[in-house]
Amino acid sequence: MLLAIEERWLENESDTLPEWLSRSEVLSTLPLGIRFGVGDPESLAIYRFVIPERRAANFIQTLVDANLENKADRQASIRYAMDVRDRFIQMVTDNQQNPIFAVITKILNERQ
Numbered sequence: 001m002l003l004a005i006e007e008r009w010l011e012n013e014s015d016t017l018p019e020w021l022s023r024s025e026v027l028s029t030l031p032l033g034i035r036f037g038v039g040d041p042e043s044l045a046i047y048r049f050v051i052p053e054r055r056a057a058n059f060i061q062t063l064v065d066a067n068l069e070n071k072a073d074r075q076a077s078i079r080y081a082m083d084v085r086d087r088f089i090q091m092v093t094d095n096q097q098n099p100i101f102a103v104i105t106k107i108l109n110e111r112q
Contacts, residue, residue: 026071041071042080049081051111056104060088 026041037054038044040061045068047057064087070076085108092101 028072041077042066042068042084045071045077045081046084049078050085051104051107053107056107059100060084060104063091064088 029041029044032048033039033041033044036044036047036057038047039058043054043057043061046060047054051057051060061084064084066080066084066087068077068080089105089108092098092105095101
């Protein structure tokens with residue numbers, strides 16, 4: 001079924017193939033990504049190990065320029081998520097005017 005989805009996607013939008021369909025080693029994380037409503041394996045790691053709110057996880061992932069190397073490894077995902085959390089908190093410390101940053105940082109600090 002996933003191959004049929006990938007084929008159809010490539011026929012219509014070959015430039016925007018989601019990472020879950022473009023890399024076979026991350027297919028095992030696709031069901032959780034769908035369940036939690038996140039856009040990629042990196043956002044899934046943030047959702048699972050940092051902040052269990054899909055919009056916040058997707059938002060943080062787009063802000064922090066980081067790449068999860070081994071997307072199927074749980075320990076690598078945890079390390080990645082903690083690194084992204086620390087980078088995000090540093091980013092917020094540098095730019096405290098944004099109220100969205102303040103709310104997300106408060107949630108992150110409560111979860112530590």
